[in-house]
Amino acid sequence: MRAVVQRVSRAKVTVNGSDGGDVTGEIGLGLLVLLGVGTGDTRAEADYLVEKIIGLRIFEDAAGKMNLSVAEVGGAVLVVSQFTLYGDVRRGKRPSFDAAAPPAEARELYEYFVEKIRASGLRCETGRFQETMQVELVNEGPVTILLDSDKTF
Numbered sequence: 001m002r003a004v005v006q007r008v009s010r011a012k013v014t015v016n017g018s019d020g021g022d023v024t025g026e027i028g029l030g031l032l033v034l035l036g037v038g039t040g041d042t043r044a045e046a047d048y049l050v051e052k053i054i055g056l057r058i059f060e061d062a063a064g065k066m067n068l069s070v071a072e073v074g075g076a077v078l079v080v081s082q083f084t085l086y087g088d089v090r091r092g093k094r095p096s097f098d099a100a101a102p103p104a105e106a107r108e109l110y111e112y113f114v115e116k117i118r119a120s121g122l123r124c125e126t127g128r129f130q131e132t133m134q135v136e137l138v139n140e141g142p143v144t145i146l147l148d149s150d151k152t153f
Contacts, residue, residue: 001045001109002085004034007058007143011078013127014134021134025125030075031056032137035113036085037106038099045149046109050116053077058143066143070122077117080127080135081110103130 012026033053059068059075070077083106087095100106107129117124127133146153 001038001041001049001113001149002036003049003053003147004082004085005053005056005058005145005147006032006034006137006139007141008032008078009138009140011135011137013078013080013125014136015128015131016134024128024133025078025080027076027078027123027125029073030123031070031077032135032139033077033079034082034085034135035079035110036082037101037109038086039101039105041101041105041109041149043109043112046113046116048149049147050113050120052147054117054120054122056145058145071120076123076125078125078127079110079114079117080133081106081129 008030010028011032012023014021014023054071055069057069058066059073061067083097083100086097086100088099089095110129114124114126
């Protein structure tokens with residue numbers, strides 16, 4: 001499982017519809033998490049990433065040091081599924097997504113991940129799984145962290 005975590009002052013995800021679009025999730029201060037599920041991923045990988053993400057000390061304390069978690073600053077989390085995090089372009093220029101989990105498996109782990117974030121007491125908003133979405137954000141810092149449950153980076 002892979003995640004791109006961005007510290008944001010605000011973020012929103014919209015799914016286009018015939019009426020011009022639906023905002024499916026919106027937060028102020030917090031974390032935008034782009035989440036990709038790989039083949040063979042299990043709840044153990046999701047648990048690892050949830051614990052890592054909710055504990056990330058990437059918000060500034062009174063001394064200006066990154067020392068606080070999202071919960072400590074009263075922030076929220078916006079989770080957006082993104083299978084393209086498993087895009088492989090080592091051969092050619094068109095990405096291969098063979099390492100991404102099939103949609104049914106990915107959906108189950110994505111929903112499990114979101115429920116674990118919520119169970120931690122954090123407000124968690126989402127995109128809409130397997131839809132084309134528009135994600136707007138203001139990345140504060142900018143701070144962007146890459147996480148991989150296999151710890152490849």
